[in-house]
Amino acid sequence: MLISRAPRFTSNDITDAKHYLTRREWMLGAAALTLLPGESAAATPQGEPLKAARNDAQSLREPATKFESATTYNNFYEFGVNKPDPARLAHTLKPRPWTVRVDGLVHKPKTHDIDDLLRLSPLEERVYALRCVEGWSMIIPWIGFPLASLLKRAEPTGQAKYAEFTTLLDPSQFPGQRSSLFGFSLDWPYTEGLRLDEALHPLTLLTVGMYGQVLPNQNGAPVRVVVPWKYGFKSAKSIVRIRLTSEQPATAWNKAAPQEYGFYSNVNPAVDHPRWSQATERRIGEFRRRPTLPFNGYADQVAPLYASLDLKKYY
Amino acid sequence: MSRRVRLALKGVVWGVCLVPLATLVYWFARDDLTANPISFVTTTLGDWTLRILLASLAMTPIRLVLGVSWPITLRRLLGLFAFFYVCLHGSVWIVLDFFFDWPRMWEDILKRPYITMGMLGLLSLIPLAATSTAGMIKRLGARRWRRLHRLAYLAGVAGSIHFLWLAKVGRTDQYWYVATLALLLAIRLGDVALRAVRRRRERRGARVATASIRMP
Ligand code: HEM
Numbered sequence: 001m002l003i004s005r006a007p008r009f010t011s012n013d014i015t016d017a018k019h020y021l022t023r024r025e026w027m028l029g030a031a032a033l034t035l036l037p038g039e040s041a042a043a044t045p046q047g048e049p050l051k052a053a054r055n056d057a058q059s060l061r062e063p064a065t066k067f068e069s070a071t072t073y074n075n076f077y078e079f080g081v082n083k084p085d086p087a088r089l090a091h092t093l094k095p096r097p098w099t100v101r102v103d104g105l106v107h108k109p110k111t112h113d114i115d116d117l118l119r120l121s122p123l124e125e126r127v128y129a130l131r132c133v134e135g136w137s138m139i140i141p142w143i144g145f146p147l148a149s150l151l152k153r154a155e156p157t158g159q160a161k162y163a164e165f166t167t168l169l170d171p172s173q174f175p176g177q178r179s180s181l182f183g184f185s186l187d188w189p190y191t192e193g194l195r196l197d198e199a200l201h202p203l204t205l206l207t208v209g210m211y212g213q214v215l216p217n218q219n220g221a222p223v224r225v226v227v228p229w230k231y232g233f234k235s236a237k238s239i240v241r242i243r244l245t246s247e248q249p250a251t252a253w254n255k256a257a258p259q260e261y262g263f264y265s266n267v268n269p270a271v272d273h274p275r276w277s278q279a280t281e282r283r284i285g286e287f288r289r290r291p292t293l294p295f296n297g298y299a300d301q302v303a304p305l306y307a308s309l310d311l312k313k314y315y
Numbered sequence: 316m317s318r319r320v321r322l323a324l325k326g327v328v329w330g331v332c333l334v335p336l337a338t339l340v341y342w343f344a345r346d347d348l349t350a351n352p353i354s355f356v357t358t359t360l361g362d363w364t365l366r367i368l369l370a371s372l373a374m375t376p377i378r379l380v381l382g383v384s385w386p387i388t389l390r391r392l393l394g395l396f397a398f399f400y401v402c403l404h405g406s407v408w409i410v411l412d413f414f415f416d417w418p419r420m421w422e423d424i425l426k427r428p429y430i431t432m433g434m435l436g437l438l439s440l441i442p443l444a445a446t447s448t449a450g451m452i453k454r455l456g457a458r459r460w461r462r463l464h465r466l467a468y469l470a471g472v473a474g475s476i477h478f479l480w481l482a483k484v485g486r487t488d489q490y491w492y493v494a495t496l497a498l499l500l501a502i503r504l505g506d507v508a509l510r511a512v513r514r515r516r517e518r519r520g521a522r523v524a525t526a527s528i529r530m531p
Binding site: 065066068069070072073077081083084134136186253256257260272275276277282284285287288289 | 349350351353354411412413414423426427428429480481483484485486
């Protein structure tokens with residue numbers, strides 16, 4: 001019985017909108033079809049549609065995680081520490097008006113309005129694996145364009161070695177940023193960082209949508225990065241600033257627990273989290289755990305970035 | 316207390332303790348166990364293991380503080396329910412998380428301090444469940460049985476440390492459980508100390524009394 005609630009998505013094609021339906025909607029749909037011929041079967045996710053051509057070369061051939069799972073099972077501490085909190089409180093975030101400042105060690109610092117940013121470069125759909133440091137994973141069709149397109153426009157100076165991403169700081173929009181009884185642990189605003197070569201890597205996606213629609217608030221609206229070979233927390237959400245620096249930036253989780261969350265945090269089955277193994281993961285929607293792949297399956301594209309790095313030391 | 320009231324109280328405990336399990340079954344039937352059902356089931360069962368275990372440990376302190384005796388009739392039942400939930404909680408780990416992969420489970424027990432602590436909690440409840448029958452109380456003798464059943468506190472401490480160690484940065488609910496356990500332990504230790512003082516005083520009183528008798 002348990003197996004039936006963890007469908008394995010065997011044969012469906014990922015582009016198909018069917019994937020975005022939940023099993024319950026499927027069953028309702030099937031019931032509706034038999035009972036009321038001619039009526040539309042099931043609801044597709046409501047959300048503003050966002051058109052983008054599929055980048056096949058950079059897309060996995062695996063079926064996407066259910067849209068419902070990808071939008072209700074989230075880690076986004078700005079809303080709260082529990083998985084359902086982001087979906088429950090998502091309405092408190094206002095993704096318009098919004099600007100993203102690109103500055104630091106660049107020749108052309110600029111504040112981009114979000115709607116201009118959306119037109120900066122052609123949008124692509126890319127189906128990436130997402131591996132959470134907690135040991136679960138999803139397959140998500142993101143929409144965006146390479147972060148490099150934005151950064152190159154700013155013309156990084158010769159000293160720029162790192163990129164620092166800052167998430168919006170506003171406790172009125174992010175209830176999780178309000179102080180709590182025991183005091184909170186993450187040092188708001190959330191900051192994350194990448195080495196510049198990682199930030200410029202063609203896989204690193206500046207992301208504004210998913211599942212054919214505008215990015216839902218709980219997934220980091222209006223704009224986030226997606227770095228598919230690193231644990232999920234490296235992919236900063238609801239970004240208001242990207243600053244290029246010469247020094248390695250301090251990052252939120254690294255500050256909170258340095259021995260657990262390294263600056264690099266590349267997906268690595270050989271380096272365990274101090275409290276649990278990273279050798280396997282549970283793909284959301286599947287029953288059994290599956291082995292975790294080095295660099296989350298992107299080793300052939302990104303392993304050369306770390307040729308001279310001891311990945312056990314720089315976890 | 317009348318037998319009827321005692322039975323009613325036990326009925327309430329049965330009802331309350333079965334609600335979490337029934338809710339899980341209900342959510343399961345409605346396909347509503349979140350996107351990560353296995354993790355959700357594990358943590359829900361873990362939460363209720365600790366809640367019920369703390370409830371069983373609270374019975375004696377409640378009796379001490381309020382001076383009522385009815386909590387004691389519920390202690391054993393609550394303890395057995397805690398054992399029932401920890402068995403389910405551990406089974407999910409064995410069956411759904413590791414799928415009977417014994418070598419990897421063994422590795423996990425040794426390598427992850429939080430699993431080691433959880434196991435210690437489970438193991439310390441086994442002798443208590445095994446000796447929970449009236450026959451066993453008689454066989455062991457009330458005194459030895461009571462002493463053995465102080466292991467329940469070890470289970471509480473191990474379970475709380477298990478929770479402290481697995482909780483991610485940013486979580487705070489684990490501290491409520493730890494604070495509750497600390498309060499319960501403090502009441503019991505306070506009671507032990509109080510009784511020791513009283514006994515000493517009584518003994519001294521007795522000595523003085525004997526001495527005065529001897530004096531001609
Ligand atoms: C007296 C014994 C135990 C108590 C009181 C206990 C209690 C708990 C509690 C309160 C949680 C946290 C649930 C949450 O996140 O809200 C938990 C999680 C967990 N426990 Fe236990 N537990 C016990 C024994 C065990 C045993 C024997 C095992 C397995 C061998 C185990 C495995 C786990 C696992 C895998 C988790 C989930 C950790 C995660 O969130 O990743 N526990 N337990």
